[in-house]
Amino acid sequence: MPVISLDIIGQRDGQVFYPTTQQVSKLQTAISNSELAVLSSTFPDQLGFVSHVDSTTGLNQYDIAMQAVHDGFPGYIIVAADQSAYPMAVYGTNLGNGISVLADIRIVELALDESIQDAMDKALTAAIQSSLGSDYPDLNINVASTMITGNVDISLPGTKNVTGGPVDGVISAMARTSADGSQNISFHDFLWSQILAATDAKGLNLHLENQLNNIDGLRGGAGNDVLDGSNSGDYLLSGNAGNDIIIGGGYSDIGINVIEGGLGNDSLVAGGHKTGQFDKFLAANPSIAANAAKAQSSDLNSIMNSVADNSTGRSYNIFTFDSNSGSDAIYNFHAATDQIQIHKGINNSNIVDLSSLVQHITVSGDNLSIDLGGNNIVTLLGVDVAGLSAVNASFV
Known part of the structure; x- marks a missing residue:
């Protein structure tokens, strides 16, 4: 089943973006009409279907997608969805980071080339x-899109599952986002999934967050990254430079998690363990190998951790x-x-033991604050x- 998906992300500097119900309705209509205009002029002999997520009618994007796949419409479906179509656990987390999903559009059963996708x-x-x-005059409009040709498996929310054949290939309309020809690719399982790095391409004002979910071993680039790990343990999440948000997952039975924020203003969120394990927090690039939260560089780092507790033991965290x-x-x-x-004598202070601390x-x-000297x-x-x-303090 040929599929093209468009992910629209809205971001406002310094504040969370909450579109009102009226704005969402206006946005859905404008999006549907604009995409319908492009597709109807390109495919005048094809049938077009448009659906909004509408709680009053009970019609939603998942039902439409199921119907399209099973009935094999020789046309296309445009679905504009607001945040109510996304799991609140996922959507709410990203709202807290100043990111909001405005809409998701999926067009089914069309063979589209890059020129058509560019127009869309x-x-x-x-x-x-x-x-x-x-x-919202200060709102940046960010668009990432991916064209998948051939058959593809689609996992829908709840118990619904639609299975197709193997994917033939991926073509990106935003190709060549850097000098080495790397592509901006967005995979979307009809839910928030993955967005890889994008830069300005074809004049479309692409300033995207780097986002990867549910993968073990992630490294962000120099931009502002959001890395979300799995629950299996023994993984590395590295944000590198930029203002990063790193979520460690957790509540695994085993495994030691390593989280490295890199340079920039980072928020590090660690998961807990069911058994007595520990996490290594690296708030910036460490100068030595330490089993702890290595805070180094003149950042404002937020280190957040969550500890699980049950009869088999407790996890513990060391911040260095x-x-x-x-x-x-x-x-x-x-x-x-x-x-x-x-570290003893940190910042040329007299801190060497508990009494001096x-x-x-x-x-x-x-709240308890420790002056480490030198405005640290x-x-x-x-x-x-x-x-x-x-026991809550040690000196090396």
Whole structure:
């Protein structure tokens, strides 16, 4: 089944983007009309089907896709969906990071070439700008698209599953996004799945987040990456430079997870373990091999960890700080299991043991800050201050 999918992502600097119901309806109509205009002029003899996600009629994109596959319509289907079509667990997480999925369009049963896809992308961008430009003049319109030729397996939400043959190949309309000819490729299982790096191509204002979900062993590029790991353990997530959001997955029975933020302002989120395992947090590129959160470079790093607990044991996390670590925050530090490791004499301070460390600690409510010298600070947010003891600190 030939499929072309278009993923539209809206992003606003410094704030989350929430389209209203009226804006979503206006956007869906504009998108459908723009794409329908391109396809109807290109394929005048084909039947066209347009559907919006409409809770009042009970008609949704998944039902339409199923019907199209089983009935084999000799035409195309345009489905414009707002965020209600996506799992809130996934969509809500990305909203918190300032990313929102505005719409998903899937066109079925057409053999499209790159020139047609380019025309659709340009029409799509213009439709979004005309619909939302007056309300959100600072909104960047980002479009990534992929053409898959041949048969393809599609996994739909719930119990629905449609199976096809092998994929013949992938052609990207946004090809050659860099000098070496690499392509911008977006795979979409009718849900949020993967988006690889994109740069400006064909004048379409492509400034995309780098996003990969549910894969073991991920390395981001120099841009702003979102890396989401699996639950199997023993994986490496490396954001490299840029402002990265790294989610470690977790709650696996075994495995040691290594998370490296790289340079830039990073949010590191680690998963827990059912058994007594630990995670290695590398808030920036470490200068030495340490089994901990290596905070190095003048960033504002947010280190967030989640610890599982049951009868078989608890996971524990070690956060290591060296000189010039910047301003760092650790969320959900567990006094019973976690530890901060500090290099003696850090930033030319007198911190060498627990008694000298105490002189550099200030407490405000449930937050505890440690002045590491030279304007370098680590703050434990929402910590059980009364539960802290000497075992929560070590010196190397």
